[in-house]
Amino acid sequence: MKMSRVATRVKPRYAGKRTRLDKPELLAPAGSLEKLKFAVHYGADAVYIGGQKYGLRSNADNFSIEEMREGVAFAAKYGAKVFVATNIYAHQEDLDGVADYLRQLEDAGIAAIIAADPAIVETAQQVAPKLEVHLSTQQSTMNWQAVQFWKEEGLPRVVLARETTMDEIAEMKAKVDVELEVFVHGAMCSSVSGRCVLSNHFTDRDSNRGGCCQSCRWKYDLHADEQSVMEPGENLFTMGSKDLCMIRHIPDLIDAGVDSFKIEGRMKSIHYVASVVNAYRQAIDAYMADPDNYELRPEWVEEIGKAANRPLNTGFFYSTPGAEEHIYEPEEKAAPYDFAAVVIEYDESAGIAVVQQRNPFRPGMEVEFFGPGGRRFVQRLDEFTDEHGTPLTVARHPLQQIRVKTDRPVAPLDIMRKRL
The missing domain is CATH 2.40.30.10 (Translation factors)
Incomplete structure (x- = not known):
């Protein structure tokens, strides 16, 4: 990422529409107990983890109940919270034991679950009332009426679809008094998030039950009538999206009313978690300390670049991504x-x-x-x-x-x- 070494004064686009002045939560991924500790130590207000059931990252080093207890105790020393992703779309057999599992999460001190399936949402409300239920991004919520619906169902927070625009976020916050959580950094789906069936088709691994094989990142040839139409020596192509990065747009996110800044990456390294959390922590704190004189510091952008795995963009926040926002050529490691x-x-x-x-x-x-x-x-x-x-x-x-x-x-x- 090329940049000036001079701090940049940032004028927020939504300065006249500000709906809140509370400091937003910085929510970090934690694919293991060690990553949880680094995320909290480097400034996360909350972390989201996966248990050994009902989550969408079945290949992560998911947490046992005892590890959750240890993670909750560590986070509490820093005043941080722990959320658990229970965000599968459940088939009937997936629901066996879900009530007992939710009770165990509540007993372990988990602050909230992130759920998409109404069966899991309702079960949690019935059997584990101390657990907050946050609506998963898997529900693809992109309008204020849907946000209002989930509020009326008793959910205090909605995790918006990655495809939501900044204008839509501002409208949601203006019309519905509910917490809004938004992905601000990390991998994007080349389909509408969570709706891809390529993984199911190619490998019989269900993306919506935790088995995504990231087939959009594979290398493909192009055939017509069983013959390749690619030139000899031409690179095979991929269909993956560039990664999301909103470090340059902290004022817009805060002034539009985002309550929780979510970083993607439970499968990413400790170095990635620490670097990205560290950068966003400093940027958020600097803006909240003096919004009128906030400056984007080049070292924050540099930190992001040192942990970036792919080229970066701003996703759907300001415009619909076009062909230039996808990665077709073999990826080069971006992080130096x-x-x-x-x-x-x-x-x-x-x-x-x-x-x-x-x-x-x-x-x-x-x-x-x-x-x-x-x-x-x-x-x-x-x-x-x-x-x-x-x-x-x-x-x-x-x-x-x-x-x-x-x-x-x-x-x-x-x-x-x-x-x-």
């Missing part, structure tokens, strides 16, 4: 950095950090350390040792603890990344 290590502890007197290796690194390599609130610095690694003091020529063993001298102080859960 990779997760190298996480800080476990820091000896201030010696200036030595103990880091846990996540990807190989070696002496002489340029790395960047960063932490919550925008703390970051770049340095070149000197010689380093293992935990017993033995010098190493490369840190190649996953989860190995390494002693590294740092140019500046660092803190536990700070991340060290390397330039690719």
Whole structure:
């Protein structure tokens, strides 16, 4: 992402239509207990996770009930909440045991479930009244009358369809007193969200029951009359969408009335979660502190770029995406950095950090350390040792603890990344 190094003054498009001044919630994905802890540590007000049943990310490292309890306890230390996705469209056999499962979520301290199927919505309201029920984006809610319907059904929050425009959001908020949650960052569906059946057709994995194989990201040939019509050597094509990124448009989102900024990515890495949450946290806080003098800082955009997996756009917020907003050629890795290590502890007197290796690194390599609130610095690694003091020529063993001298102080859960 090319940008100026100068902060940019942003005039919100909806400044005259402001419906709220409360700080919006920053809602982050957590595909595992470790990712939950990083998301909360880096500034998320709430996280959404998947249990081992009834969710749409069956391939994620989904949470057991005991892991949920631990995650809830950790989040509570930061004043954060934990939501659980129970957002499948259920066949009859899927509903066996759902009431008991919802009671377990309530007992574990989960703040809310995210549901699409009316059977799950109604069951939760009946058997687990302390659980809030948030309507999933799978319901494709795109008009204020539908929002009003779900409010009247007792739901305090609606997660809007990714296809909703900024004008529609502002109208919904003006006409219905209900919380609106909106995806602001992450992967987009090349179909109307949740309505694709390619996965079912090609692999017998049901997208709406947690089995999406992301067939839009596959490579395809084009045939007519059983013959390829592509030129020799021509690249096979994909049908995937570019990713969503609204870091440049925080004022519009807040002033249109969005109550929860949702980041997609329960399958993404710790580095992605920490980087993206960190950037949005700073931008939201800066705008809420002084809306009239808010400036877009280039380092926030840079942080997003360091974790981006695909080209970025603004989705449906301002216009309907056209052909240029999809990815047809083989994708190149956009992010110029990779997760190298996480800080476990820091000896201030010696200036030595103990880091846990996540990807190989070696002496002489340029790395960047960063932490919550925008703390970051770049340095070149000197010689380093293992935990017993033995010098190493490369840190190649996953989860190995390494002693590294740092140019500046660092803190536990700070991340060290390397330039690719």
